[in-house]
Amino acid sequence: AHANDPVGMISDVLAFDEAVGKAVEFAEKDGNTMVIAIADHGNSGLSIGNANTTKGYDTTPVSAYIDPLKKAKMTLEGATSKLKEDLSNKEEVAALYGLSNLTSEEKAQLTKARDKKEISAALSKLLANRANLGFTTGGHTGEDVFLYSYGVDRPTGHFDNTDIAKHMAKSMNINLNELTNELFIEANKAFKGSKVEVDSKDKNNPVLVVTNNKRTVRFPVNKNIAIVNGKEIQMDSVVVQDKKNRFFVSKQAQQIVKNEK
Incomplete structure (x- = not known):
């Protein structure tokens, strides 16, 4: 298309x-x-x-x-x-x-x-x-798109797009709030004891920069990579920035800073 x-x-x-x-x-x-x-x-x-x-x-x-x-x-x-x-x-x-x-x-x-x-x-x-x-x-x-569904507990009608994910999660007995708390940690809490800064030279693509006594790791926002000494490490989750300019990272990001992975 x-x-x-x-x-x-x-x-x-x-x-x-x-x-x-x-x-x-x-x-x-x-x-x-x-x-x-x-x-x-x-x-x-x-x-x-x-x-x-x-x-x-x-x-x-x-x-x-x-x-x-x-x-x-x-x-x-x-x-x-x-x-x-x-x-x-x-x-x-x-x-x-x-x-x-x-x-x-x-x-x-x-x-x-x-x-x-x-x-x-x-x-x-x-x-x-x-x-x-x-x-x-x-x-x-920007038009509405078709929703096709079949089977047990299938959704029908007019939905906001994010409600589809909520419907699916409920059907699979997944608590999205609990999962969010498990997958994403606010950066200052995740990297307590390390120096946490934001590189905003490119306003559209800020980078979370974390430095401890072992290494400096750069985490580009909205990407699932960590950069250590110019080398990219692929992560299992993206780095998220909210409207309050807080950054949220995964447990894997913590491990990378600690040099555990």
Whole structure:
């Protein structure tokens, strides 16, 4: 969806449908399983219809949207992976993406593309135009997303996104507050006896800096890494900063500062 690739979107949805089907099949047999399928956010603002269908859209046949997509043999990622280093086979790659018999105008748009990224953008625009599809963005969108659920205690209705996690936790008898207290400790308490500072040179990416008599460890906020002498150590949890500019770390972060791991 980020690449505005309708063929890729269709392929991924079909694969996802197959995967969810396996989960539902298991839940049917098990009788004690809840299945939830949901997106974290919308993406790309796909619309069936574009400027080509402004007039007469009520008489436009479904084939006008579907047939151009059926001609694709590969997704955008698959097709562009076949590009030669000198980009001399643009039209062959376009054909793999369902764009054969290019018009002079389409060829001109493809010719302007000078690298793989520009070729990908050109191909996706050309296919969307042929299939009468529109996209509002290459990024995230803010509409509500569908919630699919099946089985025991399944959630239904309109939910705030964080309530889904709470519903799942309750179903699994997990106390999220207790878990939070176990997984995250306020930095000044976690590193009592050590020097605790915040490097705010990059305001958007502050770093918690902890120094004791053994070592200095840097913990970038919102990341699950600790940096010791330029070497990154991957942790099991991210470092969190709240609205009061307090930092919270995991027990593993404590161990790293103590040089236990």
